[in-house]
Amino acid sequence: MTSIALIDCNNFYVSCERVFNPSLNNKPVIVLSNNDGCVVARSQEVKDLGIKMGVPLFKIQGLVKRYRITVYSSNYALYADMSNRVMRIASEFSPSQEIYSIDECFLDMKGFKQAEINNYGQQIRKTIKIFVGLPVCVGIGSTKTLAKLANHIAKKNDGHNGVCVLNDMDSNHLTALFSKIGVGDVWGIGKSTQAGLINLGINSVLDLKQASPRNLRKQFSVVVERIVKELNGETCISLEKMAPDRKQFACSRSFGSPAFSLNELSEAIIAYTTRVARKLRQQKSLVNTVYIFIETNPFKQEEPQYFQGVSIALTQASSDTRILIKAALTGLKNIYKSGFSYKKAGVVLNDLSSSSQKQKGLFDDIGQQEKSESLMHAIDAANDMLGSGSIRFLGEGIKKKWDAKTKNKTPAYTTKIEEIPVALAH
DNA sequence: TCTGGGGTCCTAGGACCC
DNA sequence: TCTGGGGTCCTAGGACCC
Numbered sequence: 001m002t003s004i005a006l007i008d009c010n011n012f013y014v015s016c017e018r019v020f021n022p023s024l025n026n027k028p029v030i031v032l033s034n035n036d037g038c039v040v041a042r043s044q045e046v047k048d049l050g051i052k053m054g055v056p057l058f059k060i061q062g063l064v065k066r067y068r069i070t071v072y073s074s075n076y077a078l079y080a081d082m083s084n085r086v087m088r089i090a091s092e093f094s095p096s097q098e099i100y101s102i103d104e105c106f107l108d109m110k111g112f113k114q115a116e117i118n119n120y121g122q123q124i125r126k127t128i129k130i131f132v133g134l135p136v137c138v139g140i141g142s143t144k145t146l147a148k149l150a151n152h153i154a155k156k157n158d159g160h161n162g163v164c165v166l167n168d169m170d171s172n173h174l175t176a177l178f179s180k181i182g183v184g185d186v187w188g189i190g191k192s193t194q195a196g197l198i199n200l201g202i203n204s205v206l207d208l209k210q211a212s213p214r215n216l217r218k219q220f221s222v223v224v225e226r227i228v229k230e231l232n233g234e235t236c237i238s239l240e241k242m243a244p245d246r247k248q249f250a251c252s253r254s255f256g257s258p259a260f261s262l263n264e265l266s267e268a269i270i271a272y273t274t275r276v277a278r279k280l281r282q283q284k285s286l287v288n289t290v291y292i293f294i295e296t297n298p299f300k301q302e303e304p305q306y307f308q309g310v311s312i313a314l315t316q317a318s319s320d321t322r323i324l325i326k327a328a329l330t331g332l333k334n335i336y337k338s339g340f341s342y343k344k345a346g347v348v349l350n351d352l353s354s355s356s357q358k359q360k361g362l363f364d365d366i367g368q369q370e371k372s373e374s375l376m377h378a379i380d381a382a383n384d385m386l387g388s389g390s391i392r393f394l395g396e397g398i399k400k401k402w403d404a405k406t407k408n409k410t411p412a413y414t415t416k417i418e419e420i421p422v423a424l425a426h
Numbered sequence: 427t428c429t430g431g432g433g434t435c436c437t438a439g440g441a442c443c444c
Numbered sequence: 445t446c447t448g449g450g451g452t453c454c455t456a457g458g459a460c461c462c
Contacts, residue, residue, distance in 0.1 A: 012462095033430035040430070040462095056429035074430090101462045190460045221436060223460085250432055299429055346431090405428095 003109035006147040010135045012103035013041035019133040028069040035404040073406035081414045085132045114168045121163035141166040145230035148187040178206035249276040252346025255402035259342045267397035272347040277321040286317035288351040290327045297343035308335040320372045
């Protein structure tokens with residue numbers, strides 16, 4: 001029988017902050033989204049207060065004051081680095097690993113003895129705690145969906161001590177357990193599908209497990225059919241050892257303060273294009289279509305609203321930031337209308353191809369292309385060495401009034417030497 | 427005053443072809 | 445008076461995830 005483990009960090013962003021500020025342990029802590037807008041991570045204490053994921057900060061200011069909740073802007077440099085450390089350690093516990101998100105990975109546990117698997121899970125937890133300082137839970141089941149569910153059970157029930165193994169559980173116990181978990185807690189069942197299932201009288205995980213996959217495919221989609229099969233131990237979603245190439249790269253941001261002029265929007269679009277172009281080159285891909293959009297604040301319905309996006313097809317696939325910026329700005333000029341208060345803009349690179357399989361055009365200037373590649377390579381190398389943004393296009397501006405707010409960001413403790421924690425000995 | 431960002435997959439429906 | 449049908453490809457939009 002196959003066996004898959006899901007390692008998932010508890011309250012990941014909050015836990016990362018606590019590693020460098022242990023006085024926050026057992027105290028309520030929140031981490032905010034970009035622009036300090038919404039709650040994206042909550043400590044257990046905050047969850048217990050009933051504060052939901054994704055609520056805007058301004059709606060819970062009263063609770064923040066009353067319960068003295070510590071509020072942080074997000075510090076992605078720190079979280080990414082902590083994630084890498086966790087993943088490296090986890091990978092040593094299995095011959096194959098799929099990194100599923102910044103705070104989760106699946107491990108193939110095939111061949112492990114049932115009797116030992118629980119201990120093994122405990123060992124994974126302890127090792128990550130000791131070496132990185134982060135708390136994780138481990139869920140083990142015969143499919144990914146069951147591993148996810150096991151992890152959910154481990155997180156919600158202290159009795160499991162952070163590890164839940166479903167493989168060896170007897171069926172009575174399993175039935176009792178599954179009848180108590182809502183169908184919306186299953187991986188892949190979102191709000192809309194949950195409502196539809198409840199409508200059919202399918203309320204618990206047990207109900208879903210016992211439902212007919214064929215009927216649910218007709219009612220919903222092949223996705224729900226697969227979930228039912230996976231709940232019954234039939235593998236439909238396989239472990240992806242190698243991360244496949246991305247099919248698109250996007251960068252979009254809300255502005256710290258609204259933008260009005262074409263010039264301000266151009267700055268933002270240039271900055272975002274620079275970011276996605278870098279990601280594109282990292283994957284060694286080229287882009288054929290650049291999509292950009294601008295929008296006003298949809299929450300301010302009393303203000304005039306405008307949303308417009310446009311795709312620009314390049315004459316030739318490219319990864320040269322200058323060419324991408326030129327295309328993006330051409331698009332921007334086409335859709336920009338004055339008189340609106342813009343809140344957000346974005347750039348999406350679609351229709352990617354591999355740079356090693358580039359089609360040669362009839363009028364290609366080979367010398368020009370080599371120059372382009374070596375220039376981009378030099379810029380990337382300099383930014384890697386000196387810190388990103390060291391070399392950038394002047395067009396993205398200096399003052400950047402539109403740039404996002406980050407009022408309460410902790411230092412990049414682990415990735416910038418100037419911001420490393422200092423310990424004083426007496 | 428203040429409401430995130432980046433990704434994937436699936437499906438329905440239109441365009442087009444023979 | 446008579447007005448097909450089936451296949452493929454593409455795209456937009458929805459749903460979901462973290």
